[in-house]
Amino acid sequence: xxxxxxxxxxxxxxxxxxxxxxxxxxxxxxxxxxxxxxxxxxxxxxxxxxxxxxxxxxxxxxxxxxxxxxxxxxxxxxxxxxxxxxxxxxxxxxxxxxxxxxxxxxxxxxxxxxxxxxxxxxxxxxxxxxxxxxxxxxxxxxxxxxxxxxxxxxxxxxxxxxxxxxxxxxxxxxxxxxxxxxxxxxxxxxxxxxxxxxx
Amino acid sequence: xxxxxxxxxxxxxxxxxxxxxxxxxxxxxxxxxxxxxxxxxxxxxxxxxxxxxxxxxxxxxxxxxxxxxxxxxxxxxxxxxxxxxxxxxxxxxxxxxxxxxxxxxxxxxxxxxxxxxxxxxxxxxxxxxxxxxxxxxxxxxxxxxxxxxxxxxxxxxxxxxxxxxxxxxxxxxxxxxxxxxxxxxxxxxxxxxxxxxxx
Amino acid sequence: xxxxxxxxxxxxxxxxxxxxxxxxxxxxxxxxxxxxxxxxxxxxxxxxxxxxxxxxxxxxxxxxxxxxxxxxxxxxxxxxxxxxxxxxxxxxxxxxxxxxxxxxxxxxxxxxxxxxxxxxxxxxxxxxxxxxxxxxxxxxxxxxxxxxxxxxxxxxxxxxxxxxxxxxxxxxxxxxxxxxxxxxxxxxxxxxxxxxxxx
Numbered sequence: 001x002x003x004x005x006x007x008x009x010x011x012x013x014x015x016x017x018x019x020x021x022x023x024x025x026x027x028x029x030x031x032x033x034x035x036x037x038x039x040x041x042x043x044x045x046x047x048x049x050x051x052x053x054x055x056x057x058x059x060x061x062x063x064x065x066x067x068x069x070x071x072x073x074x075x076x077x078x079x080x081x082x083x084x085x086x087x088x089x090x091x092x093x094x095x096x097x098x099x100x101x102x103x104x105x106x107x108x109x110x111x112x113x114x115x116x117x118x119x120x121x122x123x124x125x126x127x128x129x130x131x132x133x134x135x136x137x138x139x140x141x142x143x144x145x146x147x148x149x150x151x152x153x154x155x156x157x158x159x160x161x162x163x164x165x166x167x168x169x170x171x172x173x174x175x176x177x178x179x180x181x182x183x184x185x186x187x188x189x190x191x192x193x194x195x196x197x198x199x
Numbered sequence: 200x201x202x203x204x205x206x207x208x209x210x211x212x213x214x215x216x217x218x219x220x221x222x223x224x225x226x227x228x229x230x231x232x233x234x235x236x237x238x239x240x241x242x243x244x245x246x247x248x249x250x251x252x253x254x255x256x257x258x259x260x261x262x263x264x265x266x267x268x269x270x271x272x273x274x275x276x277x278x279x280x281x282x283x284x285x286x287x288x289x290x291x292x293x294x295x296x297x298x299x300x301x302x303x304x305x306x307x308x309x310x311x312x313x314x315x316x317x318x319x320x321x322x323x324x325x326x327x328x329x330x331x332x333x334x335x336x337x338x339x340x341x342x343x344x345x346x347x348x349x350x351x352x353x354x355x356x357x358x359x360x361x362x363x364x365x366x367x368x369x370x371x372x373x374x375x376x377x378x379x380x381x382x383x384x385x386x387x388x389x390x391x392x393x394x395x396x397x398x
Numbered sequence: 399x400x401x402x403x404x405x406x407x408x409x410x411x412x413x414x415x416x417x418x419x420x421x422x423x424x425x426x427x428x429x430x431x432x433x434x435x436x437x438x439x440x441x442x443x444x445x446x447x448x449x450x451x452x453x454x455x456x457x458x459x460x461x462x463x464x465x466x467x468x469x470x471x472x473x474x475x476x477x478x479x480x481x482x483x484x485x486x487x488x489x490x491x492x493x494x495x496x497x498x499x500x501x502x503x504x505x506x507x508x509x510x511x512x513x514x515x516x517x518x519x520x521x522x523x524x525x526x527x528x529x530x531x532x533x534x535x536x537x538x539x540x541x542x543x544x545x546x547x548x549x550x551x552x553x554x555x556x557x558x559x560x561x562x563x564x565x566x567x568x569x570x571x572x573x574x575x576x577x578x579x580x581x582x583x584x585x586x587x588x589x590x591x592x593x594x595x596x597x
Contacts, residue, residue: 020216024216024221024224025228028221028224028228029228029232032225032228032229032232033232036229036232036233036236037236055263055398057305057306057307058306058307084263085259085263086305086307087307089307095307099307100306101306102303102305102306104304105303105304119303119314119315119317119318120314123314124314162337162339165337165338166333166334166337166339167333167337168333182270183266183267184270187274187276188274190394191249191276191394192393193394196393196394196395196396198263198396198398
């Protein structure tokens with residue numbers, strides 16, 4: 001008893017506490033810091049998360065969310081794409097293989113074309129064919145392949161229910177494996193995400 | 200005094216500290232961990248925050264920032280929209296009810312239209328009328344209503360001062376209830392946000 | 399020794415711990431919270447970070463990532479711009495001074511123009527000239543100046559290697575001072591960023 005008391009007081013030069021008390025306090029601090037951080041949502045064992053919005057239905061703007069989300073999944077991040085408005089075309093059965101890129105109002109087109117030519121019938125088809133050809137030669141998977149890869153690798157594909165209502169789109173028109181939700185669900189998911197992008 | 204000392208030393212098998220001391224230390228640790236996290240800015244009592252940029256002045260791209268910001272506010276998040284360049288049209292008195300959607304260079308338009316037709320006079324008006332009609336039927340509030348709702352629910356509407364200078368826009372041309380600031384203010388607000396999106 | 403023991407037990411009315419124990423706990427909490435946060439990647443001494451994507455090659459959409467990144471750097475934030483697809487035009491030697499803005503499919507153009515006029519030859523050149531003139535009068539630096547400022551102030555300019563492959567662009571065609579990398583590098587950087595934007 002006396003020994004212990006002594007230990008409590010001056011275990012070593014420069015310290016006023018016993019090793020037992022120091023150890024106990026240190027352990028308490030460690031546990032409570034971990035508990036408090038977890039309670040605060042700062043659970044850093046959790047994976048990084050990317051919450052992407054796909055709002056465009058052109059071929060060129062369908063790639064970025066799919067490439068980023070599948071790359072994120074390959075890096076063991078959580079990833080979700082929220083398809084809204086024009087972006088719904090990307091998950092429409094009849095559209096996803098036929099997304100187009102208009103050679104219009106875009107002076108940065110790889111093969112630039114005056115707008116007065118770009119607006120002619122057939123030019124959208126030609127620009128689309130060219131882009132698909134470049135993508136293929138560059139080793140970029142097609143949109144259907146990226147969608148399959150996304151689903152197989154746990155990327156959540158969420159469709160904006162409001163957009164479906166507004167555009168009169170039915171579930172049967174869309175591919176399998178989708179979730180249906182609203183802006184609130186996106187915000188809820190994104191609020192804990194590390195990367196949020198509107199494409 | 201002796202009692203206390205005894206308690207300090209061997210309260211139970213395997214423990215060198217009394218339950219009282221352990222409890223007290225635990226509580227002290229809990230309080231101090233909370234204080235330290237707060238001091239470090241990890242105050243998790245603070246609400247989630249969405250920092251959105253509205254850079255487009257078309258009807259279709261006016262909806263996303265307003266819908267997301269008002270949904271965020273309804274979920275008790277902090278939200279701000281930073282209106283820049285073309286996006287200033289959304290808060291211009293004479294424009295906000297007359298935003299338009301061009302049926303051009305967008306193969307994902309719900310009623311697709313060849314560009315050679317879409318560029319004809321009257322087609323933008325028709326596409327705009329159609330989109331407003333769909334939105335109404337789908338139960339989506341109008342842009343003026345979304346702006347009112349945003350203001351009433353604490354969404355901060357911040358106008359890019361540099362864009363005003365560049366475009367020669369005067370405050371009188373804009374709706375009431377706006378703040379005026381620059382990119383630095385956006386970055387400062389966004390640096391502590393959980394969701395950042397460029398629309 | 400007795401003095402110390404006494405201090406350990408009842409240093410003051412209302413406290414059962416000695417000042418020494420309280421001091422030790424405070425110090426332990428401070429050190430361990432800092433250590434734990436660092437281990438969790440929550441290094442609060444680190445600067446804020448902005449991770450921007452530049453995916454458009456028009457003059458109007460070249461400004462936002464450059465203005466935001468340089469403003470961030472001026473605020474001592476870390477900043478990087480990831481140039482992808484059309485966005486590569488912004489760092490192409492032959493293009494960066496000649497980015498254009500098409501007066502088409504954009505009813506929010508400061509000087510609105512029917513699409514049937516906007517698509518005429520010469521109209522893109524005129525709209526581009528007008529925008530450059532406004533920017534100059536508004537005191538906004540040119541794109542080349544913004545790029546120089548970005549490089550001088552530590553903004554990382556990262557080019558999407560996959561886009562180069564797809565578009566057949568060679569390093570010699572691009573300005574100096576760039577890094578070359580892929581979507582994974584962007585995601586890795588962005589996962590620890592505070593602001594992430596897709597322009």
